[in-house]
Amino acid sequence: MKIAIASGKGGTGKTTLSSNLAAYISEKEKVVLCDLDVEEPNSGLFIKGKLIHKEDKFKMVPSWDSNKCTFCGLCQDVCNYNAVIKLEDKIMVFPDLCHSCYACSELCPENALPMIPEKMGELKHFESGDISFIESHLDVGREQAVPLISQTIEYVDEHFPKETIRLYDSPPGTSCPVIEATKEVDFVILITEPTPFGFHDLKLAIETMKKMEKEFAVVINRYGIGNDDVLNYCKDNDIPLLAKIPNDRYIAELYSSGELIYTRVPEVKKQLKHVYDYILKLKENNEV
Amino acid sequence: MKIAFTTKGIEWDSMMDPRFGRTEYILMYDEEKDELANFDNRAIEGEAHGAGPKTAQKLLELKPEILITGNGPGGNASSVLEQSGTKIFVGAGEMTTKQAYDAYKKNELKAL
Amino acid sequence: MKEIVVISGKGGTGKTSITASIAYLGGKDVVVADCDVDAADMHLLMKPDYAKSEDFYSGEIAEINPDMCINCGKCKEVCRFNAVSIANQKHTVSSLNCEGCGYCARVCPVGAISMVEQNVGKVHISNTKAGNMMVHAELGIGADNSGKLVAKVKKEAKLLAEKTNKEFIIIDGSPGVGCPVVSSLSGADFVVLVTEPTVAGLHDLERVYQLVKKFNIKAGCIINKADLNTNVEKEIQEFLKRENVAHIANLPYDETFTKAMTVGQTIVEYGESDLKNIVAESWDKVKELVAN
Numbered sequence: 001m002k003i004a005i006a007s008g009k010g011g012t013g014k015t016t017l018s019s020n021l022a023a024y025i026s027e028k029e030k031v032v033l034c035d036l037d038v039e040e041p042n043s044g045l046f047i048k049g050k051l052i053h054k055e056d057k058f059k060m061v062p063s064w065d066s067n068k069c070t071f072c073g074l075c076q077d078v079c080n081y082n083a084v085i086k087l088e089d090k091i092m093v094f095p096d097l098c099h100s101c102y103a104c105s106e107l108c109p110e111n112a113l114p115m116i117p118e119k120m121g122e123l124k125h126f127e128s129g130d131i132s133f134i135e136s137h138l139d140v141g142r143e144q145a146v147p148l149i150s151q152t153i154e155y156v157d158e159h160f161p162k163e164t165i166r167l168y169d170s171p172p173g174t175s176c177p178v179i180e181a182t183k184e185v186d187f188v189i190l191i192t193e194p195t196p197f198g199f200h201d202l203k204l205a206i207e208t209m210k211k212m213e214k215e216f217a218v219v220i221n222r223y224g225i226g227n228d229d230v231l232n233y234c235k236d237n238d239i240p241l242l243a244k245i246p247n248d249r250y251i252a253e254l255y256s257s258g259e260l261i262y263t264r265v266p267e268v269k270k271q272l273k274h275v276y277d278y279i280l281k282l283k284e285n286n287e288v
Numbered sequence: 289m290k291i292a293f294t295t296k297g298i299e300w301d302s303m304m305d306p307r308f309g310r311t312e313y314i315l316m317y318d319e320e321k322d323e324l325a326n327f328d329n330r331a332i333e334g335e336a337h338g339a340g341p342k343t344a345q346k347l348l349e350l351k352p353e354i355l356i357t358g359n360g361p362g363g364n365a366s367s368v369l370e371q372s373g374t375k376i377f378v379g380a381g382e383m384t385t386k387q388a389y390d391a392y393k394k395n396e397l398k399a400l
Numbered sequence: 401m402k403e404i405v406v407i408s409g410k411g412g413t414g415k416t417s418i419t420a421s422i423a424y425l426g427g428k429d430v431v432v433a434d435c436d437v438d439a440a441d442m443h444l445l446m447k448p449d450y451a452k453s454e455d456f457y458s459g460e461i462a463e464i465n466p467d468m469c470i471n472c473g474k475c476k477e478v479c480r481f482n483a484v485s486i487a488n489q490k491h492t493v494s495s496l497n498c499e500g501c502g503y504c505a506r507v508c509p510v511g512a513i514s515m516v517e518q519n520v521g522k523v524h525i526s527n528t529k530a531g532n533m534m535v536h537a538e539l540g541i542g543a544d545n546s547g548k549l550v551a552k553v554k555k556e557a558k559l560l561a562e563k564t565n566k567e568f569i570i571i572d573g574s575p576g577v578g579c580p581v582v583s584s585l586s587g588a589d590f591v592v593l594v595t596e597p598t599v600a601g602l603h604d605l606e607r608v609y610q611l612v613k614k615f616n617i618k619a620g621c622i623i624n625k626a627d628l629n630t631n632v633e634k635e636i637q638e639f640l641k642r643e644n645v646a647h648i649a650n651l652p653y654d655e656t657f658t659k660a661m662t663v664g665q666t667i668v669e670y671g672e673s674d675l676k677n678i679v680a681e682s683w684d685k686v687k688e689l690v691a692n
């Protein structure tokens with residue numbers, strides 16, 4: 001069972017929900033939490049476990065062989081990303097601009113641009129009670145999240161049984177990284193705030209999920225602030241509203257110092273139970 | 289000395305373009321010959337990513353000894369420029385090309 | 401004319417609310433540009449009239465002409481993104497998966513594949529309720545913000561500012577540390593960093609500041625929700641001192657921001673409040689810092 005937790009914009013409580021929900025579920029059964037917000041993985045600030053494995057992650061980029069190159073310039077011509085440029089006496093490759101399409105490498109008549117692995121980030125696997133926590137982070141200066149996200153999902157697929165609940169803390173936005181993180185999931189939980197900004201970004205996120213033909217539901221964070229637009233929109237469009245996490249300065253303080261919330265705020269625990277019950281129902285239906 | 293400027297126009301009075309990668313023109317001043325040549329870089333507008341290295345490549349072909357610009361090149365562009373011995377001076381983004389040249393002559397620009 | 405860019409690295413710090421407030425205070429003296437195209441929200445506060453809109457094209461995607469395709473499968477073979485599939489016995493490209501590398505088009509033996517520029521969104525030029533003009537953009541689903549789009553938004557804003565002789569361009573900058581934010585910063589005269597005293601907030605501030613430093617741009621910092629965590633707030637202050645970044649202001653944790661936003665207003669329009677005064681002082685201080 002793969003569940004993505006996503007939002008149209010950053011800062012709406014994605015990580016808060018993911019980490020607290022994972023901890024809550026782990027009181028009942030084994031759960032995997034996977035932080036796919038690889039540019040800014042922050043779930044690890046809340047889930048502290050024992051590091052049991054880490055590995056470097058690579059992407060393939062061309063590397064120039066000066067002995068074979070005849071400076072024909074084809075590599076530069078075929079690259080649509082300006083990732084390969086020909087200088088007077090040198091071919092330069094920019095790994096951050098490269099999308100690993102292999103065109104320059106395979107079309108080079110002299111085989112002077114073999115593909116080699118270039119480190120882009122690191123994956124870490126932690127265990128904490130019944131939570132398995134996987135996070136990857138892009139190395140500083142690296143820009144492309146997509147390959148690292150897909151390799152992180154592969155790691156989770158290889159290491160955990162299908163039936164285990166897997167929560168994917170997804171990157172924000174509606175562009176390539178979030179599409180990569182959610183394209184294989186069974187279900188998406190969209191988290192938003194009941195404010196005009198939150199509502200606007202929720203509608204974008206919903207449009208994205210519809211385009212990807214994903215089943216989804218909504219959780220409202222900071223409930224009580226703002227207005228009822230999100231609430232009414234969900235009602236009018238038959239979108240399940242799974243939970244309302246209350247607006248509370250105390251919650252913001254706990255978050256600011258990297259602490260779990262549901263163990264201290266009973267109302268949050270109750271709301272997480274709603275989400276968990278819904279997941280159990282989905283799981284049952286899935287198995288039938 | 290051959291000096292390159294990132295600019296918004298093709299004359300001494302043209303404003304400097306503070307951007308490196310997405311600069312509209314490159315002006316080249318040859319001090320010995322007292323000649324000002326211009327290179328249109330506006331096609332760079334069409335590039336979604338990687339404007340920096342592309343402009344740097346063009347600049348390298350022109351072989352200036354000095355580059356005068358505004359903010360300075362980003363990471364990828366810098367690594368191209370390092371291939372040549374081009375000295376980079378920044379902080380001229382708000383000047384005309386002539387003012388930028390004078391400021392350079394008076395040692396008023398910051399070297400990278 | 402001076403370009404002032406507001407950035408934060410992390411989402412949810414109040415960057416857009418603060419930018420919109422400054423844009424409102426600037427009134428007729430400024431042109432506004434929203435480069436936070438992934439989560440463009442500033443229009444909700446500025447009430448633009450969409451006076452002029454144009455389509456924006458960026459990035460290419462492969463398209464296979466079914467009448468020419470001979471189903472040889474070469475395209476599928478070379479594609480590293482699983483973007484080519486076979487439907488109704490014809491090879492087709494999935495636009496969500498295609499990364500536009502163009503490899504398939506180069507190897508197609510019958511020239512059946514063309515690379516087509518994508519209409520990824522719209523760029524608008526509007527009049528706002530603050531009496532100024534605003535350039536903003538809208539992206540389609542799955543379309544990536546890019547240096548190109550940010551450059552386009554900024555260019556339009558600059559042209560407007562030059563034409564109408566405005567003193568400032570106020571830019572809501574892009575998130576993250578990639579190409580769009582580089583493009584947001586490029587050509588800027590001053591950067592306002594907005595952060596919050598959370599562990600994540602500090603972490604992201606440090607990251608994004610590396611970029612600002614690289615471009616040699618003067619910067620100042622506003623700490624939002626400053627009283628949320630005094631320990632982290634202190635750490636941020638120390639960071640600012642170390643890096644010689646001006647501390648512009650501390651804003652308290654205050655839900656008035658959200659209350660104002662709920663009625664579509666910036667904090668400076670929404671009655672009298674401490675917040676309003678601090679934001680107004682911040683704008684004066686920014687102007688002072690830019691002038692020096």
